[in-house]
Amino acid sequence: MDTPDWGSPLGVIVSSRSPDGIRRYAVGLAGEVAALPPAAAAAAVSALEQEHAPRWVVWSCEEALAPLLEVTPGLRPTRVWDIAEAHRLLHGGWAAEPGRAWAAAHGLAPDTVPAAPTGDLFDLVGADDGPDLVRGDGHLRADTVTGAWLTTDDRLVAWAGAALACAGLQRRQAAALGSRVVPTVHSESAAAVLCVELARDGLPLDRAVVEELIGAAAGPRPASVDEELASRRRRDADVLRHVPGRESTDLRNPAQVKAMLAAVGVDVPNTRKWVLEDQRRVHPVVDALLDWRKRERIATTYGYRWLDTHVGADDRLRGHWTACDGAGGRMTADNGLHNLPAPLRPAVAAAPGHVLVRADLGQIEPRVLAVVSGDRSFAEATRADDLYAPVAARLGVDRGVAKIAVLAAMYGQRSGAAGEALKGLERAYPVAMAHLDRAYAVGVAGGDLRTFGGRLIRTGRVLGAEPVGANPQLDAARGRFARNAVIQGAAAELFKAWAATVRATTAPLGARIVLCLHDELLVHVPEEQAEAAVAGVNAALTDAARRWSQGAPVRFVSDTGVVRRWSEAKEGAQASDEGPGLVSGLLRRNSSNSAPS
Template sequence: MFTLVERLPDETVRLTPLARDDGGILVPGDPTTVASRAFADTVRQRESEATRWVWDDTARWYPQLLDEGVLVERCVDLRLCHAILRASSSTVGSRIHEAPRGPYDGPQAAPVDRTALFVVEPESLPDPLAEFLLQREAVEASPHRGALELLLTAESTGALIAAEMRHRGIPWSVTRHDELLVEALGPRPATGERPTLMNGALSEVRAALNAPELNPDSPTELMRALQRAGLPVASTRQWELKRYEHPAIEPLLRYKKMARLLAANGWGWLDTWVVGGRFRPDYVPAAAATGRWGTSGGGALQLPKAIRGAVVADPDWTLVVADASQLEPRILTALARDPAMARAGAGDLYEGIVASGAVATRAEAKVAMLGAMYGATSGDGGRLMPRLTRAFPRAIAFVEEAARTGERGGVVSTLLGRSSPRPGTDVPPEMAVSVGADGRAWGRFTRNFVVQGTAAEWALCWMGALRRALLARYGSGLSAPHLVFFLHDEVVVHTPAAHAAEVAALVSDAATEAGRLLFGDAPVRFPVTVATVTSYSEAK
């Protein structure tokens, strides 16, 4: 049964049950209205009724429930589902397909500061009941209903997981973080000043360039100083600087590395983002067109190795870190149903490619696969493509066809039905090219879209299966193992040490279940590498 949740202007919440009549049509029942302060207790009582909560935006509703100790098993996130259905080739002909942009096309709701003296919960987006019925109409009329249902369920479950991970937080040692910064940068400086090790590197750069007043944080000033020293640089990016030999280059690269760490995860970041021994990033499900997640604050998806040692399990707890090995090449294998590549992936996929005779080394196999998925036409990737094509024709033909579709201005879709934007309309932020002027660039995007987007679907199913298994085995109490981190093809579970072995098995079982959900009996393995550690850095 579905229960629609809607916040009204008078700070009350309207709950509308929806059930199917004899003809299978969803029909709203009599709504009830509760005060906002009573909402969490109402949800707690109704969770036993196997309801699926329907709301406009999980980020708007779920944090309040989690603060009250209420965990929701299932939901429908109308905003996330709208984005999928509006663009999906699986909903062509429905009223929602390619509808004009509206309120449900907006960004995820911003976190509400619940520590404020007066907390005002935002009203729901307009007419969520009409939006939900419109979505159900599109799904139920689709010739690919089963796949769409799985995608929408996984997407909405992912939104629940994102909120839960933010609520529980990543265990973080402030002391260890400070120690790592001191090792890398020197002692914490006064506000506005550079740490000692950065100043040391800067002194070397200034001396080598004969520029005693140089500000290396100004790209224009730095480039002029380098050019005066006889280096014909066109930019100050790391990859270009490495092309030149000069006494200033090594200390400059060292300085830039330290500057990045200080800006992204230095003491200011630590003061802002780590509270009570927990880092709580703002996850954004489906931030990219492919469905990959992002963050709106905290940079959780870009934690550098230099500070991963600060992620430390609580006393008597441990971290179970799992990495899906070679996920995207295996996804391509399953999508293309390539038997030769499936055989190569029976063990280490890259070693299997070497054993097939396509390439000589594991490093070449990795470069060749990246070239296939991202459209390499030059360098080692381009050089190895013909050999990869001969060895694995079906896999390469699959991504080539996706690329040709994009070059022609067409749309491609993931396995479950997330479709790529149409050129010239909803160009995603990650597209840094003018696709209208460069069809080949759009082809490179669609080539990778089908693989990366389906990998994102697999990861959602993996997390969903793992969440379900953890809740069934341990419940949702404070001492229960729980997900704390997700990074595209990697998850971290914080668990009492006594449960670590069993949790590790559940993680692997969930990966197998995700593969079965998406690809049935296809002969493709999705192995995960699992490490049980006390610090995140130990898993690398």
């Protein structure tokens, strides 16, 4: 078969695990693949990486790289083709097992992919697969991933060959979709490598501060179940003492809370925070309840159990990372890595001798809109540090109005004061607005879209299985989903290209990315390399944006600074006092913040 021009040597890493848990690899450059045990495989990858810097084809980074990186922590592959990530990009959805990716790469219908063995007696269907890796009907045999068939070195080498073949077909499909898509696969694959590293390395925490913050919200660490219950009752009592006669209210039951509030004259349709915010003055129980909710969040979700379960002995918070979610393609993480409440952020702190380089992209979504729509006038506005200023000038409105109008156009909110300014936007930036309207229309019709970088977005089945046209509300929701997905998804692609570039260019400084948060990066770096890392992060943005946008005249900006704690402001970041005042001060500031506006 004629292979596409990959631009660099091609390597492959696949693995299988026998039923007794022993892992074995097939590793090598294309045409020279050998079956090896883990330590030897890691050594081979290291040597080949150094000598040839190949693009490594893997069925998935998690399967192929995670165990190798445990064996050899210094291993850092730079170029990867992750078949699962390529499949998600090219064909949509999240499921991307080898059999499914293989089928899509070969143009075989997804509903004909043989089901993987389930472990019960139907496993005997494997007998229908015949003796070979590829079945008579063109599908991969079903019992590969479980390790049931990959029992010999020859079979493992054949498995590597299948990965190379699959990647070759994917690459051709990607190239056929346009010049941006192969680079997107490269970038998404790099993000998948980064996810393995993020999961392994974790986010550095200051354990003493975590303990203190949890203590301030949830009380001291309980030594027994009884103490835990007592602590919980004390928290509840702070609310219930405001409602004599209703002390038996279950604060965790919204219906009971609603009834309790009604009894003291607070009449609300539901007990959501933004509804209760306006009722603080009606009765003191409202204030107490909102404070309780904040403490309860930390006590339950980010309390001692969370600390003990997810923060290691090395004071690192670890979770599972994915390179793309099911919809727009953003990275996801669990165990609180992506939704850590702001009051806990002072606990995210550099290890001794290190600092955090914190960088976030400014106004990324409107800038992305300028790229993906090709609107030259809107692109002109991105030359400003504050994009809303030139837009406001062009529209003849206040900056605040311009901002709301732009956000309304992108996210679909039509209520409020944005109406007039929206008309101005459509006159001033018709190309950008038409791009959003087109995405909305495709969503309403249940059609398929691709992001700027080529990710397939299917709208037909989002939010349920109801057919298009049957439910106008559902159609509109699909439209909003689609309009948002082309922006959010493209922003995610740029972000990952940036993160991958930062990972590659700052590694020689000893820098490691420890958190990715949609438009924000935290890089952990030895103190003496802080300034070099800042420069590297900023240069990486310029570089990644130019490559991602293929030279579009759109400017992207990053607010980049050096901090010891995530909570510190980036500019003029002086280390705040680290005494006991830190914690109580932050809690106070947080609660007073939420009172007005």
